Each structure stands twice: as structure tokens, then as C-alpha cells.
Amino acid sequence: MAWAAVDPADEASWLRYIAQAEELCQTARTKSADTAFRYLERFRDAELKALGVTAEPLAVGAPGLSVPGELEGALSSYGPGYVNRLVANGVPLEEAKRLAMSGQIGDATGYVLRSGRKVVADGINRDRRCIGWRRVCSGAACSFCAMLASRGAIYKTEATARGSRGASLSVHGKGTAKGGEVHRACQCHMEPVYSHRSRPTPQERHYDAVWREAGGDPIQFRRLIEGRA
Structure with missing residues (x-):
């Protein structure tokens, strides 16, 4: 129907x-x-x-x-x-x-x-084997998702490298780990990270450059992401 x-x-x-x-x-x-x-x-x-x-x-x-x-x-x-x-x-x-x-x-x-x-x-x-995760955005990410992606890899905790239990990743609710938040209709996904030598992705470098251009101002960052600046 x-x-x-x-x-x-x-x-x-x-x-x-x-x-x-x-x-x-x-x-x-x-x-x-x-x-x-x-x-x-x-x-x-x-x-x-x-x-x-x-x-x-x-x-x-x-x-x-x-x-x-x-x-x-x-x-x-x-x-x-x-x-x-x-x-x-x-x-x-x-x-x-x-x-x-x-x-x-x-x-x-x-x-x-x-x-x-x-x-x-x-x-x-x-x-x-997994020490953290990174956010991968869709091709038309909102400024909220782009800002989180600009932070790069999120490690479970420094303790993870020593083999003890680190922070866990949730997909919703108050227990959501930093960087793992999603909103309604969000099309981002989390990508596992297996090495501290993991380099920033082209997407992360792009969003980080935009964040720096915005001077760390979320409002200006949003304008730049949306092409209004």
C-alpha cells in the first residue's frame, strides 16, 4: 500500500x-x-x-x-x-x-x-586487533558529520595499545563514543583502524583544511561546507 x-x-x-x-x-x-x-x-x-x-x-x-x-x-x-x-x-x-x-x-x-x-x-x-575507528562520510555530508570526520581516527583509549579494555563504540544513545554519533538519515559509517601509523584519509584532510579555514568556528565551517561562504 x-x-x-x-x-x-x-x-x-x-x-x-x-x-x-x-x-x-x-x-x-x-x-x-x-x-x-x-x-x-x-x-x-x-x-x-x-x-x-x-x-x-x-x-x-x-x-x-x-x-x-x-x-x-x-x-x-x-x-x-x-x-x-x-x-x-x-x-x-x-x-x-x-x-x-x-x-x-x-x-x-x-x-x-x-x-x-x-x-x-x-x-x-x-x-x-582493532585500536579505534574513523568516520567516513557520504558525498554530501552535513557540517556536523564533516566536523566529526575532520578529527580523524578516534582511538579506543591509550590503554588499548597496552592490551587493556578501551572505550566502546555505540551507534546511538548516551553511550555513543566520541566521533560515532549519527543523526536521522545519516549515511556515515565507521571504519575500523588497526594501526597508530594510520594516515589521514583524503576526506579527513579536506575537512580538516576547511575547519582550519573556518578558524575553528562551527558556524563558519557550516557555511563553507554548504558553499555559502
Whole structure:
């Protein structure tokens, strides 16, 4: 059932829409987790081989199924209630539904990608060979993500180099490690780091140069990232 067929005044049409969206998104979440595992496995093998290390296979925990009602909770901010509020303020119904759809896409993106992010975060946390991570942005990163990426590699802690337990990487919530934060519709991912000799990537060097050009001012940095300076 397409969003266009949902009647904001008919709760049953919204529930039918959610049921179909959950089926589609659960399939996408599974693909997200599978893709993340393959990425992590191949990237780790290539990086450790370059360091001359033959490492044991990495065991990564499955992200698990979504909680019942989780997707509806994620999309409800842009559901019928949102549409009705816009219409009550004079926005035409079709335009209100278009705006709602845009919001839903952002929330659904985060919902789907979260399972893949959990796989990578779990791999980073469990892997004793991994000493940290770096943020890799999409081609159209917002200034928040670009600022975090400009910091380069984030190490678990200095204690990691001595073999003791360091900081862990989470994908959301207050426990999120510095540099691992994500926002709704964020398309960044975390890339494992296996050596303190790891050099900044071209993307990190670019964002760092922009940060320096902005004089460390977040507002000016945003203007430069958005091409408004």
C-alpha cells in the first residue's frame, strides 16, 4: 500500500501502510547487516595483511530483529498526526503528505542502516586487533558529520595499545563514543583502524583544511561546507 493511498483520517489505512513498510524495511535491515559483515570481514583482512598480520577470524554478533512497533514509532512523527497539523495550518493535503513522506524516508533510512552500524560497532568493540575507528562520510555530508570526520581516527583509549579494555563504540544513545554519533538519515559509517601509523584519509584532510579555514568556528565551517561562504 503506497503512502499516497493513506487517508490521514483513517487509522486502518495507516496501520496497513505500516505493516507493509515493516516487511520491506526488515528485509532491508537484513541486507544492511549482511553487507556490513562482508565489508568488515574483507576490510579487516586487507588491512591486517598490509600490516603483515595473520589474524584469527572475527566473530561478530547478529544485530537481532527489530522490536515490534519500532518502525511505527520511528515513522509516527511524520504520520497522519503530522499531516493533519500541517493541513490545519493551511498547507494543502498533497503538499502535507509530500513533506511527511520526506520525513519518513529520513527516519526509515536510519532504521534500516542501524542494523549494519551495529554489526560494525560490535566488530570494532570485539576485535582486539582493532585500536579505534574513523568516520567516513557520504558525498554530501552535513557540517556536523564533516566536523566529526575532520578529527580523524578516534582511538579506543591509550590503554588499548597496552592490551587493556578501551572505550566502546555505540551507534546511538548516551553511550555513543566520541566521533560515532549519527543523526536521522545519516549515511556515515565507521571504519575500523588497526594501526597508530594510520594516515589521514583524503576526506579527513579536506575537512580538516576547511575547519582550519573556518578558524575553528562551527558556524563558519557550516557555511563553507554548504558553499555559502
